[in-house]
Amino acid sequence: MPLVAVGISVLVLLFLMTRLKLNGFAALLLVAVAVGLVQGIPAAKIPDVLSAGIGDQIGDTMLTIGLGAMVGRVMGDSGAAQRVADRLLDAFGHQRVQIAMVVTAMLLGVTMFYEVAFVIIVPVAFTIVRVSGKNLLWVGLPMSIALSTMHSFLPPHPGPTAVAASFHASVGVTLLYGLFIAVPLGALIALLWPRLPFVRAMNPSIPKGLVSERVFTDEEMPGMAWSLSVALFPVVLIAGAAVTDMAASGSGPLLGAVAFAGAPPIALLLTLLLAAWAFGPRIGRSLSEVAASCASAAQAMAMILLVIGAGGAFKQVLTEGGISGYIKDTAHGWPISPIILAWLIAVILRVALGSATVAVVTASGVVLPLLSGSGVHPEVMVLAVSCGSIAFSHVNDPGFWMFKEYFNLSVVDAIKARTTYTTVLAILGLGGVLVLEAALDALNV
Structure with a gap:
């Protein structure tokens, strides 16, 4: 049974990394090869499958993460x-630093991918931790939870947008409805989770090389206007492109230029060029010093990118093994509410494959025939599928490894922190979707 193979592979991976202390990159590749053989993928084809998985994942993330780290x-x-960190602490106070992280993450996360917003905000979070002396997860976890919620629940992020197209749902209405669910739920979990005893027991250190350890005097730091402008520059480019894409139709040179500048890798590359000048020659630092900063960031990112790439290889082997088709065939025709069915299939696929995008696309294909006669609002169905796709992020999810490496956690601690919060968000999201559908029916909307 395919799902049994998935379960066993996860247990083996945990054993290799926790008991045998095998490097995450090597462990993921080893388990991926074994799963490929068990799933019947020809041995000669497995290297190509691994390469495809690594290539797809690294292609999606290397530019974003690498440029963002620089x-x-x-x-x-x-x-x-x-x-920027000092100004946030001054504005919100040391006791409300988590609120500052949640507000910042939600504002950026509405239009920005999780990975992009993460690498933009995390240096500020690291600096706040270093300056304030607070626990890394106390500051960083609310940021990650808020970003996860925005990315998974709302268009224009890839999963919800793809499902909205399948269901012929309005992207704008889906975003409006989704905000009523995502904002309160995301804020609740973001502020609650760092306070749980099993999370407070973790006290990871900031990974070496990703943040400066120097404490600057007020005279040594650049002005707030330049510091904030550079930090927000990619946000403006990416958000502007997303809003333009939703609001405008057709094509033309101007729209093409906006889309080009708003693509995350291009936006971050332009930001790096701006930062190199604004925080280099403009304030008396040489370009060689700026280059040294970039090189230090690249060295620190090497293992993180390798592990994320191997996570993509593991996901690709599971996909090639036909697990999504097996789940789709098994779930078709289950006599339950279309909303719950859509959510449940997305959850099962997320657990099995790790890919939220594959989960939402496959789940939407299963429930699409049921939508026309169900009376369920298509925008609500989009949210049902989308919130299911956030559940149970674990070792076959490349985002799990990004979370683990940036917060310098063991595999077990990463599961305790991330897998639990993603699962609770998915369950509460389903409840919010059901309440929303009932409210819309009561109002005859």
């Missing part, structure tokens, strides 16, 4: 990150 390190080594 921008963050340039800001950190110049004192700009500390300037």
